[in-house]
Amino acid sequence: MSTTTRNSQIGTIRAQVARERPPVRQASFETTGETATYGVPTFQAEFYDMPDEGPHQEHASTFDHVLGALAACLTGTLGKALSVRGIDPEEDRLTAVAEGDIEIDGDGIMIMHRVRVTYRLVAPEDKREAAERAHRHHVGGCGVARSLRAALDISTELEMVSPS
Secondary structure, three states: OOOOOOOOOOOOOOEEEEEEEOOEEEEEEOOOOOEEEEOOOHHHHHHOOOOOOOHHHOOOOHHHHHHHHHHHHHHHHHHHHHHHOOOOOOOOOEEEEEEEEEEEOOOOOEEEEEEEEEEEEEOOHHHHHHHHHHHHHHHHHOHHHHHHOOOOEEEEEEEEEOOO
16 A cells, blocks of 8 residues: 655656747657647747747747646636535636736846636536635645745636526
8 A cells, every 4th residue: 555645756747848940849748748839929029039920929938838737727626626515617617717927027037926817607606605615725725836836926716607
């Protein structure tokens, strides 16, 4: 029987990154074989004095992927907490919109400092208290949020909508 103690390593994930068309990069993930392509779009390209057009504008940035991964993990964690409380989060009943604020720090480095996630939950009014309780506690149960919260101010909001 295996015992997992607090803060013990349970595995390692790997990504191989190639700069095939700098500044476009591609990461290959060992666990699935999937790849993600990263660019430098919009205001980020402007910050780095890159052209308004080119292959770097065709792909999401690394910040976009960090934001997406965080929001996906938070939404999954909230969805599980809602399910446990008898609230169905499947299909389009639980959706999220995430925003990340990018700033320039004191060293002139672009950083993501704040993330806001706004959930929209379609659920009956009599489930409001249970949904709000799940929402209050879900960030602490999300592994990605716990990994990033020392560097990011993470806030969430829950909007409930009655089913039609």
